[in-house]
Amino acid sequence: MKAFLDQDFLLQSETAKKLYHEYAKPLGIIDYHNHLIPEQIANNTQFENLSQVWLNGDHYKWRAMRTHGINEQYITGDASDREKFRKWAETVPYTMRNPLYHWTHLELQRYFGITEQLNADSADRIFDQTAEQLKDSSHSVRGLLKMMNVEVLCTTDDPLDNLEHHQAFAKEQESFRMLPAFRPDKAMQAENVEALNAYINQLETVANVSIDDLQGYLDALKARHDYFAENGGSISDHGLEQVYAADFTESEINQIFSKIRQNSSLSEDEIIKFKSAMLLYFAQWDHEKGWVQQYHLGALRNNNARMLEQNGPDTGWDSIGDFVQGKALSKFFNKLDSKDQLAKTIIYNLNPADNELFATMIGNFNDGSVRGKMQFGSAWWFLDQKDGMTKQINALSNMGLLSCMVGMLTDSRSFLSFPRHEYFRRLLCNIFAEDIENGELPNDLEWVGKLVSDICYHNAKQYFNF
Structure with a gap:
């Protein structure tokens, strides 16, 4: 009987132990997506x-x-x-x-x-x-991060954020970097015209402009995108039920924006067209700057109306959703690719029924220009556990190249979440080792160890230019 959570936790063979302890464990952590609070890092809470x-x-x-x-x-x-x-x-x-x-x-x-x-x-x-x-x-907050050998962490920040805490931290000589990520979800929430108008009004104040038409709105948001880049940002992120890729004309989006500013309700078709347009604009800006764009897809949020009213969002009332993903993903990426405007992209799947769909979708747009340009991101939220990670790793292995994967991230609000990287690394090493033990892979630990090291650290460092 094995001891609970000993040094060889999840490592079922001597090969797995060697891969983990010699190749994965010593590596630093690049946590390219989390929800940590920048103020707490800057102030070393x-x-x-x-x-x-x-x-x-x-x-x-x-x-x-x-x-x-x-x-x-x-x-x-x-x-x-x-x-x-x-x-x-x-x-x-x-x-x-x-x-x-x-x-x-x-x-x-x-x-x-x-x-x-x-x-x-x-x-x-x-x-x-x-x-x-x-x-x-x-x-302290920084002490906890150093304990886990964190080298880079990317927070998730609204375009309206002044990034003062990132700026303050950047002036210090610390052992790790904290960088912002552009998360413009609120800028496209056309399903709630009142909330969107309030957001636009805030943007006017932050950008010190008057926003009367669509072009003014895009100019102000683009200025915020530029501001993030000036402050070390090179990643965007979107938390969506699904990607939106409806056809639209500039005239239609102008008219829809006018209705928004008049506080007029929108039809479902208008909502989808506005979201589709905004996603496309954001993606074009990302490509223009050489950023990496991330899409977290598939969450059905705020299911319990009574508890949402009592506690607000992000308090535990979300679940996996069953959205149709394939056609819109294909259409969206095609629009960008056809104009050579498709940036490096990571898509994250929350419904395990869609794992193979996501794993094959990225192969449609890997054009050889960048190693692993299109990524099927690590298992997240409800799936960042043993079974979910294993299924994601197997789907990517079967349908694409696991060797090009950029590894794990915490996607967490807690400073104690970084052992999730260790958990992923242990599982990864055990999966490779099992194939070696079964004679399905050669017993070449130097080469397999290199692949493990790449997936856990080096791929991300190269992909994000960190």
Whole structure:
């Protein structure tokens, strides 16, 4: 019987152990997409306890606690940090076979050296022990990142952001870089004309212009895109149900924008055309600057209207959606490719039923101009666990070239999430090793080790020009 979460966790053979410990483990981390708060990195925030650094904002844990029957008072309510932690600790033993059980104990080990299992009995002891460590500079925000050997991290930022915290951090001589990523989702939310108009009004203030027509809107957004580039940005990101690729004319989009500024409601057809146009404009700007564009597709958000009203978005009421992805992806990429305006692109899939679709779609637009130009991104959100990662890796292996993949990312709001890179690396090494052990790949550890190192680190470093 193997020990739980020992140094060879997930590594089922001597070959897997060698691949991980010699080729994957020593590498730095390039985390090219996350939702960390730049202000906390710039200010080197010191959290007081595990609830603050671990539970606040973590809707993965919140969903598990709710399922276990924990009252919302102890999740997003006014209970004390210790009380909330006790309720999480009470829940943890019941998360066995959910990835949270692995994440939880990996993070306790890697950041705090705690191998004791978290449960109701150990809750106060672990809360106090970690609180003591969190007082030390080694466990400040930057200390936590350095502990994981982070070299680059890219936050996710709205075009309206003034990037002051990125600017302040860039002036310091730190061991890692923090760069912004352009996330213009709110700029194309035509399904909510009132919210979009409020956003446009904010943009007027930020850009110090008056926006009366579509061209004025595009000019102001393009100026923000330029501003991100001036501040080290070279990545965009979009969180969408699906890509939009409806045909449109400039005249139609001008008329739709006029209706938006008049606070007139839009038809479904007009909404789709506006979103399609905006996505195309953003993609053209990305190509013009040599950026990488990312599309996170397939989430069905804000399903519970009552709890959305109570807690707001991003609090644990989202799920996998069953959207039709193929035709729109093909049409969108074709529009860009036909004019030689298709930037390096990563598409992330949330519905595992579409894994093979995504894995084959990228092959349609890999034109030999850039190694791995089109990427089927790592398993994300509900799929960034053992089964989801394995399925994504296998689909990409079968339909494309796993060797060109740019590896893992945290996509997280927590500074304790970086062992997800380790988890991915261990799984990757075990998958390669299993094929070697079965005689399906040659026992050439030097070459396979190179592929592992590329996937875990070197491909991303080259792809993003970091």
